[in-house]
Amino acid sequence: MKQLAMDISELAQRLSEILAEQLGHKSDLFKETCSPSSCYFRMNRYPICPIYPQVFGLMPHTDSDFLTILYQDQVGGLQLVKDGKWIAVKPKPEALIVNIGDLFQAWSNDVYKSVEHRVVTNKHVERFSIAYFFCPSYETMIQSCIQNSVYRRFSFGEFRQHVQDDVNMLGHKIGLPRYHLNHTFEPKIWPKKLEHLP
Ligand SMILES: O=C(O)CCC(=O)C(=O)O
Numbered sequence: 001m002k003q004l005a006m007d008i009s010e011l012a013q014r015l016s017e018i019l020a021e022q023l024g025h026k027s028d029l030f031k032e033t034c035s036p037s038s039c040y041f042r043m044n045r046y047p048i049c050p051i052y053p054q055v056f057g058l059m060p061h062t063d064s065d066f067l068t069i070l071y072q073d074q075v076g077g078l079q080l081v082k083d084g085k086w087i088a089v090k091p092k093p094e095a096l097i098v099n100i101g102d103l104f105q106a107w108s109n110d111v112y113k114s115v116e117h118r119v120v121t122n123k124h125v126e127r128f129s130i131a132y133f134f135c136p137s138y139e140t141m142i143q144s145c146i147q148n149s150v151y152r153r154f155s156f157g158e159f160r161q162h163v164q165d166d167v168n169m170l171g172h173k174i175g176l177p178r179y180h181l182n183h184t185f186e187p188k189i190w191p192k193k194l195e196h197l198p
């Protein structure tokens with residue numbers, strides 16, 4: 001497990017650097033702030049669900065990190081929003097899935113978008129996935145690499161605290177719109193139609 005964490009962390013570091021370079025930034029931010037003590041794995045188990053599709057395995061959300069590297073088994077159930085529609089992410093035994101998280105969206109000033117995703121349940125088979133969350137330390141300040149940011153500067157600790165408070169009080173996370181400088185909180189409307197990726 002330790003070796004896996006080291007390998008995935010290296011991959012996440014490299015991918016972050018490439019994404020930053022694409023924006024014309026050579027940044028040490030990820031190396032300096034995303035360490036083994038701030039990143040973590042989550043092992044997800046989705047039991048068989050007799051009342052599919054009335055409940056989700058995981059409600060629609062975005063991840064509160066820079067990047068998530070995910071491995072899903074062959075059952076399927078992960079979906080993401082593309083062009084306003086829910087799309088199923090077809091499992092491939094040899095593939096890892098890389099999701100952009102909220103922090104990369106803020107850092108890139110909306111050039112990269114934190115992907116909305118969810119997991120639907122299955123009536124017949126249980127499902128497993130493993131996610132690696134590439135996060136900085138709580139005191140890390142997140143500030144856009146581009147001038148005229150649409151978000152105010154915030155610490156990752158503040159962000160996490162807001163997410164936790166919002167989930168406790170509202171039942172869902174508000175996330176980045178809280179930090180938007182024009183303070184508009186758009187209500188989330190999730191598309192209903194499901195389309196399959198080729
Ligand atoms: O199980 C999956 O495929 C997705 C997991 C996920 O989105 C998460 O743990 O945040």
Ligand SMILES: [Fe+2]
Binds near residue numbers: 061062063
């Ligand atoms: Fe997620």
